[in-house]
Amino acid sequence: MHGTTGPRPTGPGQNTPGTPGTSGVPAIVYDTEIRHHAGAHGGTRWQKAERLTVRLDRGEPSGLVELAWRSEGGAEATVVFDEGMTAFRGHRRTTDGTPQEYRGTRRRYRAGADKPFGHRARVFATETEDPHGPAAGGTLRLVLDDGGAPVERISWRDRRDTSISVVLRTVPPAGGTVPVEVAGVVASDEHTEADEVAGHLLTDGPGKWLGWDDRATLDFSLSEPAAVTAYTLTSGNDYRDRDPRDWRLQGSMDGTTWYTLDSRVDQAFPGRFQERAFTVVNSTAYQAYRIDIGRNWGGLPETQLNRVRLLTTDRPRLIGSTVPVAGVTANDEYRAAGEVAANVLHSGAGKWLARTRRAWLEFTLPGPAAVTAYTLTSANDHCARDPRDWVLEGSADGRTWTALDRRTDEIFPGRFLVREFGVAAPAAYPVYRLRVTRNEGDVGEVQLNRVQLLVKHDHRFPDPVEFHGFLRPADGPAAGYRGRSVTETADLEDPDTAPGGGGAVRP
Structure with a gap:
């Protein structure tokens, strides 16, 4: 499904575009x-x-x-x-x-x-x-x-x-990727007696890793930090019940705080030695990555994989660069617990907490910059404090604000979950403000672990x-x-052949 792009499907209802009368529903x-x-x-x-x-x-x-x-x-x-x-x-x-x-x-x-x-x-x-x-x-x-x-x-x-x-x-397709260099891998468990160990995940061949549990973690340390934007998993040689079904891809700077970058549920590997590729929205170069397997297909204490590959895009300009921030202020912060606004500028377990239902963070840059994307990372606890509705705004003077991106009914189903959002019409501002207008649980606090303002130098999203x-x-x-x-080719209808009666409907 997520592997190399194949030919256009054919069959009932899948006719050649552009031919009169062949499309089920015209534009x-x-x-x-x-x-x-x-x-x-x-x-x-x-x-x-x-x-x-x-x-x-x-x-x-x-x-x-x-x-x-x-x-x-x-x-x-x-x-x-x-x-x-x-x-x-x-x-x-x-x-x-x-x-x-x-x-x-x-x-x-x-x-x-x-x-x-x-x-x-x-x-x-x-x-x-x-x-x-x-x-x-x-x-x-x-x-x-x-x-x-x-x-x-x-x-x-x-x-x-x-x-x-x-x-x-x-996100860019997984096919436009190159592998990152992995220095080593450690598994939560492995079948050493049969040589079904984690090291096989880094090499081609029939070998595999098997752990004696229906849940497992695989920790990959890189030779140098890299922004993983895709990854592949390859099923083992036997017993589909051992295949992973639910998992998370996580990244870490220190091996202690793990950020969730991608979550998958009910994923199937119908074939043996079947490789599937998955794309990730990620602009941060982490030193370590983890595959956290939450469930396999059989529910028995045996989980296995043949191969894991971590990949990054071959179009590095699509990876966002973090915009330098000179300072950040907030409408409120919990200083007694060290849960202050400055924490959102750094990785780690720290967080910012405002003891209000509505809250804001204001970021002052060294100079004007056109932010094209940004990330919000949920904090360590209490999902009711997560932002649900918010507006990202820019200002030339810190007094008059222009709305750049507005979100409603957004959820963060996990802790330390990183989500990236695009800015459709970026413009250069020296000051940005994230204004949270509603939290998830209608409680009296709002919190975040991290906020990143990004610039993607392609000046467009893929x-x-x-x-x-x-x-x-x-x-x-x-x-x-x-x-x-x-x-990627145009699929156009002829306005003189589109149905509608009494005149042509033009796409």
């Missing part, structure tokens, strides 16, 4: 309008907005009923379509948090009228996952463009009552190359749903 363009809610911004008149282009095509001729999405910049929208998808009504919220009514009408073109260029569809080969392992899920062609920042989360329900929700992972989420058909239980990009 549709809507002319849209917005209206501020009564009392907001002093008026309720409908105003013209950016056009919306939609295509969510799984090879089935089934229109959409509901659609919701979130952009990298924090803007969100939820809409409901009429039966023929000729119009929609709904609501949206802008990056700065302004609520708006939102409506759209399907665009049509007269013969001879100027027509805009087509949209590129991201094409994904998909799989569904259940307890029996992965199964091919066909092709998904995806376009969702509302004129704003790239979309990072999409949920929809179609006329067949199938519900789908996916998160796009804006295209989405994979997604994960769930799919729930009308007549069955929900299943895991994931996909990877299988083409």
Whole structure:
């Protein structure tokens, strides 16, 4: 699934793009309008907005009923379509948090009228996952463009009552990687009598590591610190019940405090000696890495792997550089316990704690810098104190603030969990502020272990190359749903052949 990109799938509903009538659902363009809610911004008149282009095509001729999405910049929208998808009504919220009514009408073109260029569809080969392992899920062609920042989360329900929700992972593919140099590996347990030891994980061949437990840790020390952006696991030679099922990839500077960089659950290895690759959003060069296996498939005290490879991107400009910070202040800090704002600038077990439901951290830089991404790391305890809603803001003078990224309903399911967020429209500011507007448990404290402001010198994020989420058909239980990009070429429809009647619908 997450290995080397293969050819585009074929089969029922998976026809060659561009051929008239072959796509299950064409791209549709809507002319849209917005209206501020009564009392907001002093008026309720409908105003013209950016056009919306939609295509969510799984090879089935089934229109959409509901659609919701979130952009990298924090803007969100939820809409409901009429039966023929000729119009929609709904609501949206802008990056700065302004609520708006939102409506759209399907665009049509007269013969001879100027027509805009087509949209590129991201094409994904998909799989569904259940307890029996992965199964091919066909092709998904995806376009969702509302004129704003790239979309990072999409949920929809179609006329067949199938519900789908996916998160796009804006990370480079595992194929664009090079190995990092591992100096050694130590396992929590190993089968020394049969020479099934941790050292085999670093070499090619039939050898394997086996530990006598259904949980295990594998600690890898590097020759020098490196930012791991992908890794591979290879199943052993026998007994699928011994395969890892749930695990975390963690990084550490000192071998004591471990930061969670990637979590996987219900992962299957249907074949023996099967290698699977996994991508990681990580911009920090750690000295050590750990595979923390929480569960195997059999539930018995035997866990094994043939090979583990730690990788970093071969495009180093995609790894974020930490922006120097001259100083950090907060609205509150717990000085008696040493839980002060300065702790968020350093790795380790320390943290910042504010004894308020809402809190802020203000970062002063040596000079203006355009932050393109940032990380937040949850602290050691009490998930109720985690930020849930927040805004990252920039300022030229420390008094007037511009919202750069807004997040709502974000969760940190683990302790010392590192999450990275992108800034869709960066600009150079000398002062930044992280303003937490709600915590996870509505308690009287907010806390964080670490905050990193980053610059990615590519001046852009890589295209989405994979997604994960769930799919729930009308007549069955929900299943895991994931996909990877299988083409980078344009997938365009001809407006004169797209269905719709009475005129061509232009993507």
